[in-house]
Amino acid sequence: MTERDAWSMNGYLGVLVIAVLIGVGIINIIHEHFFLGIFFFVIAIILATGLTLVQPNQSVVVLFFGKYVGSVRKEGLIITIPFSVRRKISLRVRNFHSRRLKVNDINGNPIEIAAVIVFRVVDSAKAVFDVDQYEEFVEIQSETALRAVATKYPYDSFDETELTLRGNAEEISDELKTEVHERLYVAGVDIMEARLTHLAYSTEIAQAMLQRQQASAIVAARKQIVEGAVGMVQDAIEQLEQTGVVKLNEEKRMIMINNLLVSIVADNGTQPIINTGSIQENG
Template sequence: MERRAFRLDGFLLAAGVLVLLGAAVVSALAAAPDPGAPVRVAGVAGAVLSGLLALLLTTGFTVISPNESRVIQFFGRYIGTVEHTGFSWTVPLTTKRRISLRVRNFETAKLKVNDADGNPVEIAAVVVYKVVEPAKAAFAVDDYEEYVAIQSEAAVRHLATTHPYDSHAPDTTSLRDGTEVAAELTDELRERTALAGVQVQEARITHLAYAPEIAQAMLVRQQAAQVVAARQQIVEGAVGMVGLALSRLAEQGVVELDEERRAAMVSNLLVVLCGDRAIQPVVNTGSLYG
């Protein structure tokens, strides 16, 4: 659909228009003394034709700024796009619709959506895009800016419903995984907006929070989950340290412990390593088993 329209240098055609206007003026002045003579009639006709031709040529002029384009229509028929920056001339009697090629960005409204776990969340995203096919942007949709805005909100809603706010498994992508979620949102928006000749450069989540009615409860849940995760890591580290201590004692023959004393030592070490408060040591001044 996209194609280049016929164009010429505008200054060259402007010089031609000035020549035609000058010829029209000269012909009109030559015919003024005796308008009834045959030669004078021809001069008047030449002046009129030159003036009309000059006027016709002026309808083809257009000025294009950097990162802009003009979609050219000749009596409703699309004949091409002009993207050459500067003063140009194209087919006369055409309409020239301006389409910006600049990079644009906007932020969606804060949407309230249920995530994949059914929890109500508030989410918003910023979308960066530009027009790459002006003809599609002009004719494929009524308003490409509104089209991009609506499709962006639809894509953000779809993204929120297919991912949980927090991931509960290592292989699950959550809405808080910024890089993965941004790539997925960008790819989906590119598919949705290609129809309008728009290319999405980037899309990222800018606001993500639980809805106010459950925010406090989910905060407590998050804190509890963090405490459990921290305790799990502490226990794993403590078990490794106890195992290391017992194996080193056995390898170096420092002391021999029976099963009961070994269990007591493991219990004491775990209390010391896993406790959340400072431990007061008790020094045994008697025998090993006293």
């Protein structure tokens, strides 16, 4: 089912035509032309059944004896097919805010997630005839898409190459928008924006996951510190040997490397011990 234009004419002109027909009918009845007067009255009534008012950003779906004959988007007072059934569909931009859904991320951790979907109807025929209650269809399919996206990614990760729900909000929102659009295209609905509005671990594991996050953060920070320290020590040893400031044998090299690593990696500032030699007394 695809939207197409239904026959319509300017409603004000139609009202004028109806008034003229009624006037002609009255004149004929006054002149005792009863059948002709009734005929004009009937024509006026038939045209009046097609009068309808279309608001801005609104579409009127027209059915004639159960058959879809088209839609009218021209705002204002119009006359369309007489004796037709007309259903009004809003084309305005609307928001749908999902419930807080409890799902498992790709690692199996239970999380709470919610999103807001900004949408509008672009095909009134699809919205009316291809789905039943398109507003409810939008809600159910949006939450289904949100669940599907949430299960593809971890809540959080310290690996910068991996997409996460918390760390890659833009990418997740774009994928959610695509996912929802594919599901709602059949209903003639266009998705303008999709954004996460709530994201958190479920209450039953929130404290445990916070401790796990802290531990993972400490491990990641330590790893980065150690990698940086190794590079700094390597550069320092190479510069000392290249400039000829000191000549180190294998044992002295290992001692210097150990001392440098300890001083760089230690949490607290290290206190150096200065060796000034020994003093011997002659007695």
